[in-house]
Amino acid sequence: MGVERTISNFIRALRNAEVRVSTAETLDAMSVVDLVGYEDKAHLKRSLSLALPKTADEKNTFDACFDQFFQFQDVRGEAANDSKSESEQEGEESGEGGDGEGGGAGGTPQTQNRRKKKSKSKAKQNNLYEEEEEADLGPGEITEAHSPLGKLLMANSRVELAQSMAKAGEAINVREIQIFTQKGLYARRIMDYMGLPDLNQEISDLRTDSRIPARRLGQELKQRRDFLREQVRDYVEQQFMLNADVSGKRLREEMLRSVKLSNVEHRNFRLIQEMVYKMAKKLSTLHSRRRKVFKRGQLNVPKTLRNNMSYDGAIFDLYWKSVKVDRPKVFAICDVSGSVANYARFMLMFLYSMDEVMPKVRSFAFSSDLAEVTELFNRNKIEDAIAKVLHDYSGGSTDYGQALLDFKKLCLDDVDNRTTIIVLGDARNNHGETHAEVLKELYDRSKRVIWLNPEAKLAWNTGDSEMRKYGAYSHQVEECNSLMHLERVVSNLLRQTN
Amino acid sequence: MGDMEKLAESVSSLQAAFEAHRYICSEEIATAVFLAYQLRKPILIEGPPGVGKTELAKTAAKMFALPLIRLQCYEGLDESKAIYEWKYGKQLLYTQVLKEALGEVLGNAKGFRESVEQLHKFGDIFFSEEFLEPRPLMKAIKEEDGCILLIDEIDKADHEFESLLLEILSDYQLSIPEIGTIKAAAEPPLVFLTSNNTREISDALKRRCLHLYIPFPDVDLEQRIVAARVPEIPPALQQQLVAFIHELRTLDLKKMPAISETIDWARTLLLLHADALDATVVRDTLNVILKFQEDIDNVKGEVTAITAKVAK
Structure with a gap:
């Protein structure tokens, strides 16, 4: 049982350390072990590192994992430094000892069985x-x-x-x-x-x-x-x-995924950024395939044949299935006043990390007045742009009504039935005029209006929150205050825009 | 055949054989080739440009004395360029020529139905292997005594092309709708895939391959490589230049100098009859190792310091 058991345990540890290992690769690993044997640990490590980890990062993880795992254990599933013959010998000896002893209490046969399985220490x-x-x-x-x-x-x-x-x-x-x-x-x-x-x-x-x-x-x-x-x-x-999470990183990531974005400590920003990037990458690869297919035309065989009939069947006039030209647009309107700033930060980061697959995003920021910040993002690095937006626009008290009016003035003409509008905000309007009728207009014209509220659902409609009014004119209203929520929202968005 | 087995019987024998062909490889690389040969699995090689990924496949071909079949990937590569294509011209020509013989073929057939039946008997002559133009992958599969198949820069090809490769990589066979499945000869090809990592290769492809990552070599290995490739270079100069390159790699550069640049530089210095590195020579030849003007400008300021450090 030794080798297979140990290898599969090792693979469990690897998976645990975020190295993706499929069943096929497990089988590969077994045949590698069969081939190279386990006497030469360095050789085994080199060989397994060719078969199991498949990126440079994973290779580093693998190295650490291998050293750690086989520090205690030999590949045969025995304690290090123990050869087989020794263990058998000892088994007999101690068996006798057990017999001779008064307190042995008849545990001996079992003991020997057990020893073969677990002969540590x-x-x-x-x-x-x-x-x-x-x-x-x-x-x-x-x-x-x-x-x-x-x-x-x-x-x-x-x-x-x-x-x-x-x-x-x-x-x-x-x-x-x-x-x-x-x-x-x-x-x-x-x-x-x-x-x-x-x-x-x-x-x-x-x-x-x-x-x-x-x-x-x-x-x-x-x-x-x-x-x-x-x-x-x-x-x-x-x-x-x-x-366990051997490096401790996964724990932190796991925690950060579900922690409220407003509570993220500043020192964790880097890690979050990395995670946002990683999640965006994942979504990108998930959705890029479908988009590729869309971009290509396909020969329309029946139509081609029919139209070339008159040329004695010689096909020289080709007809393509029409390529669907669908250029969806996304408008992101972000409240960047103090309470919501952090959420806006990460959502913008998310949207802009996905430029490969994401349709064109135009973003707007407001606290009291609204302005387009798309240019800013195109010219600067994401982090710098976000910092600048937060600095420039986050002063002033929140006025959703004014922001909606501004938005209407700026780009109502650009909103059409292929447009998705995402509003990120807590809808706390300081008891000002809501101008929900503007949102209704947008709701009627656009494909979708999605309202993301970073507050917990229970807090909606309490105090000066106008969620009920705005919610009525949104296709979708969601609570969104952690990376997990963000990921879900963006993923849905891609599914619908593509 | 026997030779090949002997060569690939252990990691050290492989390493020695590679060295005899002036390809100095680390143990990882030799192990990869060893496993690929023994387990009949393709190797996916990744690493920065210029560390000898393609060279490895070429050298392996020389070493095993097998033909090298190379498929250079690019965007838009598809099965008609990678696997097979029908010889449309030949098909057309034959139909024209055979038009005349048609009367004889249909000779005593009466009516439309009989004629068609008569024609059916000739089967799919026009879609037989006679009219098949094999492309690299098909060629590799049909090679009787095995071969080295190099699929270069797979990351440049489209996603869809990767899926096309899966069948040949895992089962060494190809399916052609009109003909059927073509299996590899007794000796399947030894497949090398290289990637510069401009995009993530799909998991399905990775799963079917051994994965070899070739990083920049350490000082010792790089010195041996330079010595093997440019044997005429004086040892002192060779040590200095390798040390210099390693210093460069610690800087923030747009493009790190790779092994191929080191070798080019060694040849250049040899041509210039330099015996040792000094700041002037380095500055004059910097464009051999750095390929961006920005990098050159950045490094120029540091040349004196690095040269002094290396000269010790």
Whole structure:
């Protein structure tokens, strides 16, 4: 079972570290291992790094992952530095030891089975069976352990011990371990769940006991407890490798995806920018294919044949299926006043990161007066442009009515039935005139009006929020305050505009 | 055949063989060729321009003594240029010639139905392999003793073209609607694909290939490469120039000097009979290693400092 199991575990760890590995590639990896063997670790690493990771980035991740994973484990699924013969030998030895021992409690056959599967920490294993007595207590009678964990330890059954450990792990959700500093914490929780406090109490009681058999038990329990601790640590380590985010980056990204954009700390801006770019890229590749197909004409065979009939069947006049010339437009109107500025920042970033697949975007910013900022974006880098927009337009109190009037004046003529208008704002109008009739006009003329509100749905229509009025004249109203929402909105947008 | 197996029997033997053909490769590269040969899988090679991606395929062809079939990709490349095309001219010509023989063929057929039936017997003569013009991919598949197929700059081709490649890459076969499936000869071609990463290659294609990333070489490897390619160069100068190039790569440049530039520069310096790098020579020959005026202007100021550093 060794090799396949180890490789598939390793691949799980890889996937966990964001390297995409398909089943086909898993099979490739297996045949690579068959071919190169596992004696030469460097060679194996080089070979696997050709078969598994498929970008330069992934290769770096792979390198780190490989080193980390095989630091503890040999490819055969055994502890490093242990050769097979050794392990068998030891198995026999300790088997005998178990028989000879009074406290063996018939765990031996199972123990041997178990050993083949999990032969880690063999050195420690010896301690379990061989009595290393301290000088003053000779071998001899031992009292029974009382605490449940103590009994379990004295029962000498590795199967039960492992089961109990797995159960404890399950109970405290060890799979949720995320960062490596939590390893100690989880190890302790598992120990606690298994009944460590009782055991500790028992040990300290026993060690001060006057009876020799009891003290003997105390020593024995202490040793076994230390061994158990080692085992639990290994177990947690393994779970960490398999389940956790080894670099810690994914955790942050995961968190940032759903965190409210207004709450993003400044130091995380870079990471968010990266993520926006990544998400935009993903959406781009998803949608670029379809657009390509659209751009090409196709030979209209029936029509061509029909029209060339008169030339004695010689085809020289070709007819193409008409290429659909659909140039959808997107107008983005962003409230950039203090409360919404951050959302606007990231939405604009999103829209402009997708220029490959996104139809032409014209953007407008307002707090009290509205102005077109498209040019600014075309001339500057996204980050600079956004900074400039926020600086130039974010003063003044929000006036949606005025902004809509301005927008109408600026480009009502450009709005037609292929236009999508996105309004990003909280619709808090400071109790001013809403001019919802302007939005109605836009609603009637355009293909779609999408209103994105960064506030939680519950807060809509409270206080000076005019969401009800504006919502009536929008095709779609959505709560949008995290990257996740943004991604969904933009993806929908692409689906409909293409 | 035996030779080939012997060559590809281990990574070190491959490395030595490449070296004999004056292609100095890292262990990664040799491992890639080794695995590609043993597992019969295509290699997708990525890396900055000028690190020897295409050269690897060419050298492999020389080394294995196999024909090299090269398909240069560009936008708009399609199956009629990559796989096969019907010889329309020949088809037309034959129809004209055969018009006269038509009477004989239809000889004693009476009526329209019989004539058509008669014609059916001749089957699809015009769409047989006789009239097929094989293009690179088809040629590679039909090569009896195997060959090296180099699909160069796959990132320049369209998305759709990648899908076209999937069949040949995973099963070494091609399907032609009129004829059927053509399978590779006993020895399938060894396929190299190169990409400069101007766009993301699709996952489906990547999944079918081994992926080799060739970065800029380290100082040691690059020195060996220069020594192999320009053996006449004095060792002292060679060390200095490689060190200089490595310094350049740490700067922010529009286009980093690649191995091919290093080699060109070495040849240039040799022509100029330079024994050691000095600031004047470097400044005069900077246009050999840097291809943008902006880069040249940026570096010019630093030349003295870098030369001094390298000369140590």
